[in-house]
């Protein structure tokens with residue numbers, strides 16, 4: 001089934017929109033204008049983040065801004081809720097938790 | 107007398123119809139909604155640039171959806187509409203919002219809360235894996251983004267949404283491996299007299315069932331979920347259930363849509379200090395309301411799926427009724443004839459709601475039977491066994507106590523997805539009735555509040 | 565009415581004070597009954613910030629705080645349960661030269677009490693604690709202070725006391741207390757009667773309701789300190805941080821738990837009621853706190869708050885507790901009104917009160933906390949309810 005790098009979501013239509021590119025874990029991915037950040041990442045990758053309290057990868061759950069399972073880190077240390085944030089060209093995201101020195105980066 | 111300050115939270119069917127009544131009475135309400143666009147849950151609008159027709163998007167409800175969207179466009183100039191405004195708290199007659207990181211305050215004389223519903227969930231072993239989504243989430247992927255949650259999808263749980271989403275996926279071209287319903291078919295038959303309160307809806311339901319039969323997907327009713335199989339990295343690999351025959355069957359898949367009907371988003375009502383009451387039929391606490399939607403707190407009105415899961419049509423009616431109640435309490439004229447009509451229809455909606463709840467019952471026993479190693483709280487990674495231990499060995503026979511000792515309900519989702527099952531587990535473990543085990547008290551913020559909000563002058 | 569139980573000591577109120585006193589009394593061989601209105605540790609003891617901090621305290625309170633700190637260090641072996649005590653260090657910070665001078669002076673004054681504090685400023689401060697914001701001028705570091713989980717500590721004491729043979733009676737509110745024929749008697753709302761040779765009142769914000777029945781009311785007022793917690797993030801903020809300031813809005817303290825959440829509190833206190841048993845967080849207070857925590861650790865501005873809460877705490881006019889024997893009745897003891905600082909003291913208070921009750925004296929000085937200091941106000945008290 002879906003491997004780490006493998007896309008999780010499958011597009012069923014509305015593919016005529018303008019393509020945009022984002023960066024996930026240092027690699028460029030292609031998405032479509034109008035995608036949520038969650039959809040942009042999961043049509044290219046298998047996870048959004050890693051659970052803080054277990055070994056498993058996470059990929060969101062409710063898609064309606066209720067469960068808070070889809071918060072991702074941007075490469076410069078900001079937090080975004082992927083399911084209700086529109087994907088923007090040029091965004092750079094990481095799907096791993098940051099290292100312990102995060103408080104030092106103001 | 108100064109213009110009364112009216113605030114509506116939620117631009118779904120309930121909130122929009124409430125706004126319509128207030129505008130008709132010559133008032134200009136503030137309508138707060140955290141979404142980018144109006145429409146609420148069922149009539150959710152797709153982003154700009156998408157091209158599917160209302161028929162493709164809303165199916166049999168296309169006409170209603172279009173009607174609601176059109177009403178809203180007409181209303182828009184006459185109300186103070188604030189999209190992307192999350193109401194994160196309410197206290198002392200003021201709704202506190204956050205919008206694009208900025209805090210805001212809206213004082214009110216009357217507050218209509220129409221916050222809608224979220225999926226009601228019951229854990230199953232393995233539900234923490236990537237690729238497991240709430241049924242509503244699966245539907246949003248399709249409706250708002252034209253995506254399927256996976257290549258091979260299993261839908262599991264119960265409730266009207268289960269069948270609807272499975273059929274919508276099938277029609278949209280996704281591969282639905284199986285529809286696994288915990289409700290036995292005879293429950294739906296037994297509920298027929300109440301469901302017949304709305305013959306149109308009953309007919310729609312039968313058409314969905316017919317569509318599912320024709321789809322060729324595996325359909326099993328009266329199942330017991332056993333496990334969602336998965337790997338830490340790769341996520342979901344399959345789902346196993348015990349069929350009504352007793353046989354354990356595994357379905358290979360890379361995604362699961364899971365849900366057990368809906369639960370009201372009642373946090374704001376809780377923060378507004380509305381009284382709650384236990385509903386034995388659905389085994390949950392919900393806010394007390396009178397027939398028109400008045401809460402126990404003067405000036406606070408509750409409407410739509412955020413207080414009773416009546417569905418979209420019921421939401422429209424209850425929104426209108428709540429607005430009438432607010433007008434009446436503010437000493438304004440009320441459209442009496444219309445109100446009488448609304449009230450009569452509201453009774454039908456309530457009878458139908460009961461029918462749905464009976465047809466697709468919340469399977470409390472499944473929560474009680476969960477294995478100790480199953481994750482209960484997805485946010486904090488707490489197992490069923492840890493909660494049972496707190497209930498038994500540490501005497502936590504009340505949910506807030508159990509929360510304090512185990513963190514169940516303390517995560518980011520604020521107990522939305524583990525709270526009901528957690529209460530059932532505590533009740534089963536201690537022998538204390540669910541009613542006495544209680545409910546998780548609402549705590550602000552309703553959803554996460556950015557720390558950076560403090561740097562902005564309100 | 566039914567006679568339920570006779571014991572050597574009757575403790576009323578099962579917060580951390582009552583629960584730890586029950587535990588230590590059992591260790592001294594006394595039979596104990598502890599009566600709690602709700603559940604053990606449900607009030608202030610279970611809702612507080614969790615600071616296990618000595619620095620900054622009223623100096624004469626340090627011997628008691630030291631004794632308590634020593635117990636915190638061996639709490640897990642003592643109770644057989646983990647209350648998540650983390651001696652992560654405590655850093656008391658100053659924005660101004662004036663406050664820096666004050667905390668430095670405190671360090672000198674605290675030394676004779678056995679509390680060693682390290683004054684750090686300038687580049688050294690920033691090298692050691694690179695997450696601190698630019699406004700911070702200086703800090704006083706207390707290496708052995710830290711924090712613990714309030715939701716776990718008092719219940720753990722309660723269970724350990726029970727395992728050691730104490731009678732723990734939950735969901736029973738004591739309405740009447742009196743002395744009768746040389747022994748003490750307590751009557752509960754559900755009609756039970758308890759008797760004992762000695763009585764200890766550890767009823768927190770409700771202490772005066774009971775002490776006044778013995779003619780010793782205390783001028784308690786209640787407030788709800790405002791608390792909040794962020795989402796979990798990797799554990800990178802070791803010491804507990806707190807601002808020393810004279811401006812109420814600026815008061816802020818924060819700690820990161822090992823699991824990753826950052827707990828914070830401070831600022832203007834919120835409304836609390838000893839009658840309804842509710843304490844509320846005002847939304848504007850939460851926003852005010854957000855403005856302050858990013859002054860201490862600017863990186864926090866990227867995080868989100870996921871929950872706020874408050875608790876009912878009682879305060880006395882001089883901001884120090886009531887602790888020690890009754891000034892009027894022998895065999896009667898008090899330990900309540902801890903003015904927002906009682907969590908750290910809890911284990912020590914239990915130990916000292918047990919010593920006092922079992923032996924008639926204590927090696928730790930507690931004279932400043934006597935209820936007798938309010939004896940004159942007793943006469944002009946009217947209602948008496950806190």
Ligand SMILES: Cc1cc2nc3c(=O)[nH]c(=O)nc-3n(C[C@H](O)[C@H](O)[C@H](O)COP(=O)(O)OP(=O)(O)OC[C@H]3O[C@@H](n4cnc5c(N)ncnc54)[C@H](O)[C@@H]3O)c2cc1C
Nearest residue numbers: 116118119120140146147148193222242410411417418421
């Ligand atoms: C995922 C999902 C799918 C559904 N699909 C169907 C379906 O296919 N068919 C059907 O008949 N019923 C469906 N329902 C039920 C459906 O929700 C209702 O029938 C109908 O949408 C209820 O209308 P409402 O106005 O009460 O709430 P909603 O339509 O849910 O509207 C509530 C609105 O309140 C806003 N809101 C909530 N909390 C806050 C806050 N704190 N601050 C600001 N804004 C807030 C939300 O953004 C939302 O726009 C679905 C429900 C869910 C949850």
Ligand SMILES: Cc1cc2nc3c(=O)[nH]c(=O)nc-3n(C[C@H](O)[C@H](O)[C@H](O)COP(=O)(O)OP(=O)(O)OC[C@H]3O[C@@H](n4cnc5c(N)ncnc54)[C@H](O)[C@@H]3O)c2cc1C
Nearest residue numbers: 577579580601609612613615738768875902905906907908
């Ligand atoms: C929000 C908050 C933050 C705080 N932060 C800190 C901190 O970081 N560090 C620190 O050291 N301190 C802190 N404190 C203070 C500390 O929590 C308290 O001083 C301490 O817990 C007091 O313990 P207690 O046992 O006296 O009171 P409580 O925990 O309130 O216990 C009293 C108990 O008595 C019971 N009771 C009362 N009347 C009766 C009756 N008639 N019959 C039966 N039972 C009765 C109550 O139900 C209650 O459980 C804080 C307090 C609060 C509220």
Ligand code: FES
Nearest residue numbers: 060063065068083
């Ligand atoms: S997926 Fe649930 S909040 Fe985003």
